[in-house]
Amino acid sequence: MQLFPCPFCGPRSESEFHFGGEAGNRRPEGFRAVTDGEWAAYLHERDNRRGPASEIWMHMTCGEVFRMERDTVHHGAVRSFALIEGGGDDGLAH
Amino acid sequence: MTRHYSAFSLVKEGLAGQTGWQQAWRSPAPKPRYDILVIGGGGHGLATAYYLAKTHGIRNVAVIEKGWIGGGNTGRNTTVVRSNYFFPESTALYDMALTLYEGLGRALNYNIMLSQRGIVTLAHSEAEMETAARTVNAMQINGTDAELFGVEDVRRVLPLLDMSPAARYPVFGGVWQGRAGVARHDAVAWGYARAADRLGVDIVQSCEVDEFIVEGGRCRGVRTNRGEIRAERVGMVVAGHSSHLAAKAGFRLPVTSYALQACVSEPIKPALDTVVLSPATGVYASQSDKGELVLGGALDRVPSYGQRGNLPVLEEVISGLLEMFPSFRQLRLMRQWAGIVDVTPDSSPILGESPLPGLFLNCGWGTGGFKAIPAGGTLLAHLLATGKHHDVSRPFDLDRFARGRLIDEAAGSGIAH
Numbered sequence: 402m403q404l405f406p407c408p409f410c411g412p413r414s415e416s417e418f419h420f421g422g423e424a425g426n427r428r429p430e431g432f433r434a435v436t437d438g439e440w441a442a443y444l445h446e447r448d449n450r451r452g453p454a455s456e457i458w459m460h461m462t463c464g465e466v467f468r469m470e471r472d473t474v475h476h477g478a479v480r481s482f483a484l485i486e487g488g489g490d491d492g493l494a495h
Numbered sequence: 496m497t498r499h500y501s502a503f504s505l506v507k508e509g510l511a512g513q514t515g516w517q518q519a520w521r522s523p524a525p526k527p528r529y530d531i532l533v534i535g536g537g538g539h540g541l542a543t544a545y546y547l548a549k550t551h552g553i554r555n556v557a558v559i560e561k562g563w564i565g566g567g568n569t570g571r572n573t574t575v576v577r578s579n580y581f582f583p584e585s586t587a588l589y590d591m592a593l594t595l596y597e598g599l600g601r602a603l604n605y606n607i608m609l610s611q612r613g614i615v616t617l618a619h620s621e622a623e624m625e626t627a628a629r630t631v632n633a634m635q636i637n638g639t640d641a642e643l644f645g646v647e648d649v650r651r652v653l654p655l656l657d658m659s660p661a662a663r664y665p666v667f668g669g670v671w672q673g674r675a676g677v678a679r680h681d682a683v684a685w686g687y688a689r690a691a692d693r694l695g696v697d698i699v700q701s702c703e704v705d706e707f708i709v710e711g712g713r714c715r716g717v718r719t720n721r722g723e724i725r726a727e728r729v730g731m732v733v734a735g736h737s738s739h740l741a742a743k744a745g746f747r748l749p750v751t752s753y754a755l756q757a758c759v760s761e762p763i764k765p766a767l768d769t770v771v772l773s774p775a776t777g778v779y780a781s782q783s784d785k786g787e788l789v790l791g792g793a794l795d796r797v798p799s800y801g802q803r804g805n806l807p808v809l810e811e812v813i814s815g816l817l818e819m820f821p822s823f824r825q826l827r828l829m830r831q832w833a834g835i836v837d838v839t840p841d842s843s844p845i846l847g848e849s850p851l852p853g854l855f856l857n858c859g860w861g862t863g864g865f866k867a868i869p870a871g872g873t874l875l876a877h878l879l880a881t882g883k884h885h886d887v888s889r890p891f892d893l894d895r896f897a898r899g900r901l902i903d904e905a906a907g908s909g910i911a912h
Contacts, residue, residue: 403805415807420796440897442747448747454798474800
């Protein structure tokens with residue numbers, strides 16, 4: 402069983418976590434300005450990186466959402482951030 | 496030299512000490528230019544090359560593969576072929592594949608060991624039985640075979656299944672598709688490779704794409720570790736690595752890569768002569784011709800390019816199987832492995848021209864690519880040869896995501912991914 406680092410609870414079993422998508426997938430704003438293509442890109446298109454990735458995860462047991470840096474090839478979970486710390490580069494609303 | 500496989504050639508070679516068999520396919524160096532280049536030597540890629548040569552008469556074709564042919568998901572699946580989907584578009588696609596599978600051994604002169612032993616998808620509650628009836632109706636209306644099974648039917652085909660009142664998941668019935676079954680996965684890749692090679696297709700292994708050659712906004716070929724290869728049209732058939740290559744070509748795909756794992760038990764005498772799938776326990780199982788039980792389950796819920804599975808899902812699969820078949824409790828596992836599958840938001844594949852003109856896609860099969868190999872090959876070959884969609888592939892174009900015309904089989908047929 403792999404351990405993932407929760408920024409609030411520390412290392413916990415992977416089965417307690419839920420994948421929440423790629424970090425930095427920013428919702429397009431403004432109803433008239435958003436084209437079908439932009440909206441589809443936001444909803445469906447992904448970088449799906451091979452190697453180092455930055456992802457949003459939820460630790461279901463404490464209910465907190467956070468950002469984790471992880472490698473998709475060797476599965477090493479490098480580090481995780483509370484969203485308030487990772488703020489600037491995670492692309493989420495602040 | 497013996498080229499054709501038959502009972503006669505077996506006897507002849509047996510008497511001659513097995514010395515005259517011809518190599519099944521050549522290993523040529525890549526030429527600098529082809530009419531059509533296919534990236535990816537799995538089942539879909541090799542089938543594409545075969546149908547280009549066979550159906551469309553285009554023989555100046557190469558398949559390039561970074562590893563060895565059939566070494567990716569084609570060699571890592573659980574060998575099930577079926578067409579029990581919900582939407583008409585899906586049935587047209589997967590039934591085309593199943594129908595081609597039915598004649599494939601003869602067409603390729605290669606025994607793919609197709610065994611149409613039927614698949615039963617179990618229903619574990621009254622509500623699931625209603626859904627099962629709806630699925631059966633949809634499949635019959637869409638023109639493929641399906642039958643609604645009651646408890647006694649399930650007992651007849653699965654005598655070892657725990658159907659006692661104490662069972663954790665009581666069985667109410669299920670969906671039966673009798674034409675479904677299993678085929679030898681390696682043989683499908685090798686059979687297509689051999690048949691394509693005989694028609695003049697170059698199969699180049701250990702050949703990895705570094706970058707795409709783009710001229711005038713159009714894909715003109717690729718640069719590889721074995722040199723530059725140019726082509727009029729290029730097909731990309733690389734399953735779980737589609738996003739990785741798409742990034743090199745300058746676009747993104749609606750795909751997330753996950754590991755899907757499977758395992759086999761030690762071989763035992765025949766005990767399970769159909770394919771069984773239980774959505775409640777998250778397990779499907781069949782028994783191979785060698786006697787091993789072949790098990791699979793849901794995706795690992797962690798995006799991955801590492802070709803190995805994680806423990807939580809393996810535990811779930813095995814405990815699910817034992818819940819259903821307590822008599823398998825004493826079996827030992829022999830092997831466990833994983834393949835990287837390309838999952839789309841609607842659990843349906845992507846077939847069509849990519850955002851880079853001249854580059855065509857066959858990807859997004861997710862957890863169900865093996866069953867679709869003959870259709871995926873036929874349809875991509877049609878696209879590459881004509882530049883236009885086949886009627887069957889049109890709904891699966893990449894444009895469906897912006898148009899909102901998703902073919903949501905996750906909701907339709909209840910496949911988990």
